[in-house]
Amino acid sequence: MHTTVAIVGAGPTGLLLAGDLADAGVDVTVFERRTDASNLTRAFGVHARTLEMLDARGLAEELVGTGRTIDRLRLFDRIRLDLGRLPTRFPYLLITPQYHVERILEERARKAGATVVRGAELTGLRQDASRVTLAFGDQERTADWVVGADGVHSAVRGALGLPFPGVAVLTSIMLADVRLEHPPADVLAVNAVGDALAFVAPFGDGWYRIFAWDRHREVPDTEPVTLEEVRAVTRRALGTDFGITEARFLSRFHSDERQVPAYRSGRVFLAGDAAHVHSPAGGQGMNTGLQDAANLSWKLIATIGGWGPAGLLDTYQTERHPVGALVLRTSGALIRLAKIRSRAARLARDLIGSALMAVPALQRRATGTVSGIGIGYPGSPRAADVTLRDGGRLYEALRGSRFVLLTPSPRPFGYADRLTVTAQKADSTAATLIRPDGYVAWRGPVSGAEAAVARFVGGER
Incomplete structure (x- = not known):
């Protein structure tokens, strides 16, 4: 009835974290309220940095094989983002369903x-200085640490009584899984015209997911969606409905902008x-959540193993909270630009945006x-993949959630269970220690490598 780490939520975030912990020998249990896997997926894009994270786990190639890639993103009518020039092995956006x-x-x-325990719905949580007790109906489980990865309606966050401030940015978004007589020529079709927006992405099995929003019909999430409503909004936003013939799923949801002030509360994250x-x-x-998991997993491993530096777990908040805030700002700016109503203002948006993206430094940013x-x-930039x-x-x-020391003359530094010492192919007189x-x-x-290894990998103060 006890586990070292309990993860609530078997979505991508919780599962990546569970794999990292288990791979390092940590006892970990994932609790999921759903009884089986669901194809109700809202995420379709896997970005380059996430693919690098998956590459570090030997999973990227398999995932890339499930979808299709695009190296350019079109925002509105004229703004282009050129992903093909990204400094990575994955200079594209992978389109593949979340499942x-x-x-x-x-x-x-x-x-x-x-x-992985399915059909386990969290009904309560309490903690003290040494452990956390989780309630699932009339059953209780204990854990040394708990991670709530259970989505926007998080039962873990609710049990902690943490605020989730923010606002709704889009209401009454229609979601439809459909077949098309005339699929889009591009892998991804997306556009906004002020009073309507639509997004079309392939499942890869002949079905397509459509997200559509109509400024003139913002109704409660419980209001049924009709196929003709989806057709009409898609035609307004994209100029065609691609010959929608049938639907296997129709629903409606709303999109919020919210962020919890503290990602950690005692032994719960x-x-x-x-x-x-x-x-x-x-x-x-989904990408931001997966990167949350990658940041937290090695810190839990180090702390549980007794070699993590003091305060290491607190850096999860200091590093990831600003990234979450950045994503809220950028995605919020994009959706507000998409909702511009005036034709003149939309034209100005497209002209200015196109001109800005023609500046190489701004395009790279x-x-x-x-x-x-x-x-x-801060102080820890992304490490580019290099040839050794x-x-x-x-x-x-x-x-294997290992540190890597790149040094011109590799030699044993100890800590063989968590450190790989190697040399990059390019000549260098410096050493670099890469986090997991x-x-x-x-x-x-x-000359400073031994002290750095002792500090970050050896747990010496």
């Missing part, structure tokens, strides 16, 4: 030894949509933010 991500992550987590939620513009929701490639932490002297790659060396999540922990002269 493929969940399947691959759950297979990895179970294989590593994680336990929040991640993914339980910590932050925002508009679907930019496709960053925009694509770096949307893809996650340009996002780092032995012919391998940095992100292959990171597998692919960010730089330290860079400096080779």
Whole structure:
């Protein structure tokens, strides 16, 4: 009845975290209120930085094989983001339904030894200085640590009594799974015309997901959606409805912008949509949650193993909360630009945006933010994948939630269970210590490497 780490929520965030912990030998149990996997997916885009994170776990190639890639994003009518120039092995956006991500992550987590319990709905939570007690109806389980990855309506966040301030940015978004007589020529079709917006993405099995919004019909989420309503809004936004023939699913939801002020409360952490939620513009929701998990997992591993530096778990808040706030700002700006009503204002938006994106520095900043490639932490920038002297790659060396020390003359530094020492192919007189999540922990002269390893990997103060 006890587990070292309990994760509430078997979505992408919780499953990546569970796989990391189990792979490091940590006893971890995932509790999910759903009894089976669902294809009710809202996420379709996997960005470059997330693919790098998955590459560090040996999963990227399999996931890329489930979908299709695009190297350019069109925003509105004239604004283009060129992902093809991103400095990464994955210079594109992968279009694949969220359930493929969940399947691959759950297979990895179970294989590593994680336990996944379905049909377990959290009804209560209390904690003291040494453990957390979780209630599932009339049953209780205890854990040393708990992570709430249970979505926007998080039961963990509710049990903690944490506020979730914010506003609704889009109401009455129609969601439809349909077949099309004339599928879009592009992998992704998206546009906004002031009073309507629509997004069309493929499941890959002949079905397509449509998100559509109509400014003139913002009704409660409980209001039924008709296929003709979806057709009409899609035609207004995209100029065609692609010959929608039938639907297997129709629903309505609303989109909020919210962020919990504190990602940690004692022995309990929040991640993914339980910590932050925002508009679907930019496709960053699932990606941000997965990167939350990658940031938190190695810190829990180090703390549970007794070698993490003092205060390491607190850096989850200081590093990830600002990123969540950034995503809220950027996705919020995109959705507000999409909702501009005046034709003249929309034309000005497109002309100004197109001119700005023609400036290389601004184009790099925009694509770096949307893809996650340009996002780092104070003193810890993203580590680019590099070729190693032995012919391998940095992100292959990171597998197993390990630190990697790049040094011109590799030698044993100890801590073999959590540190890989190697040399990059390019000549360098400096050494670099890479964190397990692919960010730089330290860079400096080779003479300082031993002290850096002792500090970050050895737990020495």
